[in-house]
Amino acid sequence: DGGITQSPKYLFRKEGQNVTLSCEQNLNHDAMYWYRQDPGQGLRLIYYSQIVNDFQKGDIAEGYSVSREKKESFPLTVTSAQKNPTAFYLCASSSTGNEQFFGPGTRLTVL
Amino acid sequence: GQQLNQSPQSMFIQEGEDVSMNCTSSSIFNTWLWYKQDPGEGPVLLIALYKAGELTSNGRLTAQFGITRKDSFLNISASIPSDVGIYFCAGQSWLSNTGKLIFGQGTTLQVKP
DSSP: OOOEEEEOSEEEEOTTOOEEEEEEEOSOOSEEEEEEEOTTOOEEEEEEEEETTEEEEOTTOTTEEEOOSBTTBOOEEEOTTOSOOOEEEEEEEESSSSOOEEOOOEEEEEO | OOOOEEEOSEEEEETTOOEEEEEEOSSOEEEEEEEEEOTTSOOEEEEEEOSTTOEEEETTEEEEEOTTSSEEEEEEOSOOGGGOEEEEEEEEETTOOSOOOEEOOOEEEEEEO
């Protein structure tokens, strides 16, 4: 089945630790995106990549880092510099640059 | 970053009622998308609109791309309990060549059986 997978579904982290969230797609999409969602709010763009080995900062990139070494994969690292990392993280991909298709999300909780 | 103005923020309706929600922007968009998000899941694309005035249906859902290109509407007819969730509008500015979408803050829909 084609789609976008994110793992893990739930993630717990101690303060001061870096953590990496996985996003994989087998849709052959060129573009991939990471969003953060907080309760009662819309989606805010963290980073995006339109092509392999290239990515750009979104609206809230501070405290996050990404890599795009393969077309299928776009992992997001939440660093210890991110002041309030507890949130729901969503990955999306797109072929046309218009319609974006989302993964199931990862809920990160900092203890 | 820029956000769309989506209204209403929440709705609590009786099963069988029709629902309307809308999004407005201060700038012109060339794409409008409507998504539904169930609790704890990723948003699912419902309808995509690409031309001003376009009216598109998907089952009981109908969406329109406003003539001014600054707004969009979503209607749900004869609501059922499984329509419960958060509905998001998203748009792409005509100035954008990056594929970036701007999202509304969502409309939370609750349906009373």
